[in-house]
Amino acid sequence: MTARAGVVITGTEVLSGIITDRNGPWLSERLREAGIDLESIVIVGDRREDMLSALEYLAGEKVDVVVTSGGLGPTADDLTAEVVGEFQGRPMVLDEPLEERIAEILRPLMERFPNLDHEAVRISNRKQAVIPDGSTVIEPVGTAPGLVVPPGDELGGPTIVVLPGPPRELHAMWRAAVDTQPFRRATRGAVTYETRVMRLFGIPESEIAADLRAIEEEGVDLSRLEITTCLRRGEIEVATRFEPRAAKTYAKLEQAIAERHGEILYSRDGSTIDDQVAELLADGPHTIATAESCTGGLLAVRLTDRAGSSAYVLGGLVTYSNEAKVALAGVDPALIERVGAVSVEVAEAMADGAISRLGAELGVGITGIAGPDGGTEDKPVGTVCVSVANRDGARLTRRMRLPGNRADIRDRSATVALHLVRRLLLGESDAAAEA
């Protein structure tokens, strides 16, 4: 018997797609860490009936806890506290000390904007201090207090944790909410799960499905593991959740996947290829420079995503035109003339150009046809050549045909390049590299 939860995200601007909800995923991770199973996330607009229906649905699912986000502001469309009070059968009461604490928070604001309508602010302030009777108050981080609201005496059903919408406030107040007595009482059954992620690069998703069937047939009891596989940016991600006592079963699964796929299983700790390349470059330390055509700078953007990347990224060339390939990366125009701009030879020359122009240890060249136009019979859309080299002449070069639309092809080209950088840094090199 484990504890179970539901999440309700309120807000017409979230439901309508104008704002992307970040609280649902964040709460999901926190609930998992707390060993609480999340059943469902429901997104509804700021309408009383819709919020009540969402609560009824989750109560019908017999969850122990519902967490709500949003609708605690001072305006009339902020309804959450009132709706939750109604749902839990608890009358709304003014908490005078809370009203005074909110007034205290608002004081500097009032002083900064002396023209504000003080009476209007006082009314808003009071509204935020009217709460369901018997709630436990979570002190505001912004101006809105949070609440932990147990079901009314004769009702039963979930305890509801009411949090504000702004992520910064929600994060801090969540930590306070889980420490309250009514929350702990409601989630007594929580089991702490472990979550582990493996990543594989270079096989289709159907192959992993077949592996799992085979591993099960070999006698590993996969029913003890909750395994999800998905394709992300051209890579396979295998995420597994399990109770601590199933740790040995997970170890067997990991071992079996590793035996089957060797180097294709490049991550056993959830790290992404971006993480691994950043770590390898920082640890070296090794310096890197890029020369990109079809990706237009995407590899440079991914390499510089992380704080501290200036320690190893020297810079890059976006050689979108042939003239730029010649002028910036020093590619021989006769070579482009002979084999075409999308060719392994030009990718290699671009990688070498990045090394020499930026004085880097490692260089990457990417050239391809991202489409939708520009393909030929010989080089259809999706044809991409990537070369990674170092100053000592080690090199990995690949010509591929990538699936998908323009954005997919650009994204996957950068992913392939990162994998080749990783392999080169781990000592791989194409046979017969020229000295």
Add this chain to the structure above:
Amino acid sequence: MTARAGVVITGTEVLSGIITDRNGPWLSERLREAGIDLESIVIVGDRREDMLSALEYLAGEKVDVVVTSGGLGPTADDLTAEVVGEFQGRPMVLDEPLEERIAEILRPLMERFPNLDHEAVRISNRKQAVIPDGSTVIEPVGTAPGLVVPPGDELGGPTIVVLPGPPRELHAMWRAAVDTQPFRRATRGAVTYETRVMRLFGIPESEIAADLRAIEEEGVDLSRLEITTCLRRGEIEVATRFEPRAAKTYAKLEQAIAERHGEILYSRDGSTIDDQVAELLADGPHTIATAESCTGGLLAVRLTDRAGSSAYVLGGLVTYSNEAKVALAGVDPALIERVGAVSVEVAEAMADGAISRLGAELGVGITGIAGPDGGTEDKPVGTVCVSVANRDGARLTRRMRLPGNRADIRDRSATVALHLVRRLLLGESDAAAEA
């Protein structure tokens, strides 16, 4: 009487926060365009009971249509078609011609991976062709077919549109789904709304809220318009939905915003700054080149996002290190020594370097501190200098302090640069530009 819908997003990796759902917001916008009110988005894991409960909840809300995303893959945890069949009281049947069409799609994959387990692929392929009896098939864009599944004869309730999870597939297949006969029948009550989007750059969101109040007081009946404002990538987006008969009211609103804000209202047709810059560059035609430091290539990526951008983007320099600023963009090292790498002077020198190194008409230089480290009292994190120049000496340069985290600062820097490119192309230039 209008048509109403619910959305069910399936996938344990979405529910658990590993993947951020993009399909809910996308479907929400499409439903709004189609004049269908969205009641609620429910996110559930890949569990039969949870999916059934979500469908029951939405059916209880009396929606006309439910759209599902995900769970159509070849693996055993892909349950959606089966669960929807069960919910609608329709037995599962093998659609043999569909099986053959999927096999056709898989053929190139089989050829690329000759070591694949062909029998396993055949089983997966067949699984995807087993569909609820009486469904209308939406042809696959990837390998998974979509479905439009009306309620079983004696049941009543919503028609369910079953779409795959990958956004690229879902987008294309949604357009096919809305054209099917059962979808049109289920949403007969839909009122066609018009949706118009204005974009403003350079004012806070609270300013627009105040404008709307003032415009209402001046006698424009805004209750006839459904206006949502939001801050996206540092810009204000004002999206308005209205029935065709309120078109004059919308025209008054647009006029009033234009009068108040002039050039700050840069888009009245929903076009983004990326769209407008692409169009201005293509129409010139003008060539452009970039020199980026803190953005690491993000501006080049945005400029090359569009097919056909090779007509005007010559290339770019990612001058992340000071050495690269000197070696690639030709910035005088004595200048960096004197005023620092993050300075208007260096941004100007980078823009000029981009022009001369790539032989472009326009050059952009971006240098700044994206953080979280590297800030000083004089130049705190978020300090960014952007300069846009052309070969004739026209120039726009700005030094700003941008809010947000590293990703926000990088993103907004590129947005500011695009706005300066637009203004320069429209003839603006800083006073006293040096010849």
